[in-house]
Amino acid sequence: MKQWVGLDIGADTVSACIKDDAGCVLAKAELMASDEDITKFLLRYGSSESMVVGLEAGSTGIHLTRKLRHRGYQVHVFETRQTSKFLSIRQNKTDGNDAEGLADLVRLGRGVVAEVSVKSVECQLLRSKLVVRQKLVSHRMAGEGAIRSAFRLNGGKLERSYSAVGLRRNVLSEVKKIKDREGVDLTEDVLPVLEICEATRRHLERVDRNLMKLAENHPICSRFLAIPGVGPITALSFYSAIGDPARFKRSADVGAYFGLVPRLKQSGGTSVRCGISKMGNAMTRTHLVGAAAAIMRQKSEVGVLRVWADNLRERSNYRRVTTALARKLAVVMLSIWKSGQTFDPNPRDLDTIGKELRS
Numbered sequence: 001m002k003q004w005v006g007l008d009i010g011a012d013t014v015s016a017c018i019k020d021d022a023g024c025v026l027a028k029a030e031l032m033a034s035d036e037d038i039t040k041f042l043l044r045y046g047s048s049e050s051m052v053v054g055l056e057a058g059s060t061g062i063h064l065t066r067k068l069r070h071r072g073y074q075v076h077v078f079e080t081r082q083t084s085k086f087l088s089i090r091q092n093k094t095d096g097n098d099a100e101g102l103a104d105l106v107r108l109g110r111g112v113v114a115e116v117s118v119k120s121v122e123c124q125l126l127r128s129k130l131v132v133r134q135k136l137v138s139h140r141m142a143g144e145g146a147i148r149s150a151f152r153l154n155g156g157k158l159e160r161s162y163s164a165v166g167l168r169r170n171v172l173s174e175v176k177k178i179k180d181r182e183g184v185d186l187t188e189d190v191l192p193v194l195e196i197c198e199a200t201r202r203h204l205e206r207v208d209r210n211l212m213k214l215a216e217n218h219p220i221c222s223r224f225l226a227i228p229g230v231g232p233i234t235a236l237s238f239y240s241a242i243g244d245p246a247r248f249k250r251s252a253d254v255g256a257y258f259g260l261v262p263r264l265k266q267s268g269g270t271s272v273r274c275g276i277s278k279m280g281n282a283m284t285r286t287h288l289v290g291a292a293a294a295i296m297r298q299k300s301e302v303g304v305l306r307v308w309a310d311n312l313r314e315r316s317n318y319r320r321v322t323t324a325l326a327r328k329l330a331v332v333m334l335s336i337w338k339s340g341q342t343f344d345p346n347p348r349d350l351d352t353i354g355k356e357l358r359s
Contacts (some may be wrong), residue, residue, distance in 0.1 A: 003046050007055040009033060009064065013093035013230035019103045023305045028096060029034055034065035048072035054106025057116040065118050076106050079114040086113055113292055120242045126214075129229030133207050134283055137199055143197040147171060154186065164201035168194060200293070211236060224333055226343045228303050229295035234287040238333055241284040242351050251335045255327035258285045275321060285326070292326035304344075305329065315330060334353045 001021060008015040014033045018026040027045055031037045032134060042051055053068060053075045055061045065075045086109060087093070087101040119127070144167070148158045156178045161167035170192050179185050213220040214230035224235035241258075248254055255261050259279035265272045278285070295305055296318070309325045316324075336343055 001050065001052055003051050004103045004107040005042065005051055005053040006099040006106065007038065007053060008056060008098040008102060009058060009061050011093065014038060014043060015099040017096070017099035017103045023104065025100065028099065035064055035071065038068065039071055052076070052106055054078060054102045056080055057101065062118055064068045076110060077116040077118060078105060079116055082113045117243065117247055119240070123240040123243045126236055127209065130237055130240065130283065133204065136204050136207070140197055140200045140204065143193050143200065145270060147193055150189055151178065152188055154182050154184050164198045164205070167201060173202040203337065220337055223336055223342055228298060228305065229291045234291045237287040238330065238341055241281050242334065245334055245338045248334060251331050253336065254334045258288065258330055259328065260285060260323060260327040283356045286331055288323060292322045295325060296322055330349065
């Protein structure tokens, strides 16, 4: 007889609920958020083979999922947004009610609410590196935007910089120009922000070098780098987001996984195609769109993907073509990964790329 377990995970505690096949509550408890305490509680009511555990996706939940699976439990991790709608059926939202709802979800709704694939430790570490890099880039852009705004208010302009050394040179030069021309000294306002931006740029340069080495030495990501427009960040981001390519029966499904397909609203005789769904990981979707934009900007080397995009450009606008090319790029990358082949950018070899590229 199966027993269905719902775990509502908080910051330090876990609300647990065990139900039988008929939906009757067998036990409820408040536990510490550790696999040892959860295992001790579950073993009072049955073995790991008889327990099916359901919980909501999250950083702490993923860690507990790995621990519980290692102990022999069957654990299902559900997508946060859909789970929240399922749990909102109950009138009162409490940790105990959420645990009871998760037990019902794993008992009845596994075919309704989407499940989340738990990434390997390798992919999780790569994602952490990429997330930290993204935060640093946002931090740098905010700081440099503040400097640029201060210059514009006084009739100045910050030239584009490609390194920390170039940034300092351009900022100090513009501060001097504004002081000589307008009689306004921005040194006290700008220099503290400049030092932060400069340190952030130097750290980002080190991070990018390390990520470049990781991508070049990785057996899968190194093959992605052969695709024009795909850099180490996009390659690592795509690899770590997918984790296991066998999850996709068709390579074409990866576009919907990253939210790069249109949404459809249909009611009665009305059918409206809206913008892309933007489901899935936003960071990887941004990287794919950036790689597609890089392919569209190429002038010296025109490969098979650019030829495909140019043909589509004849009947659509630049923005939609770039999104479609990002979706096609994801399909090609997954096809390369699953087949073990390398990418050939020669348009004359279009037939050898695969059915997904010709569609």
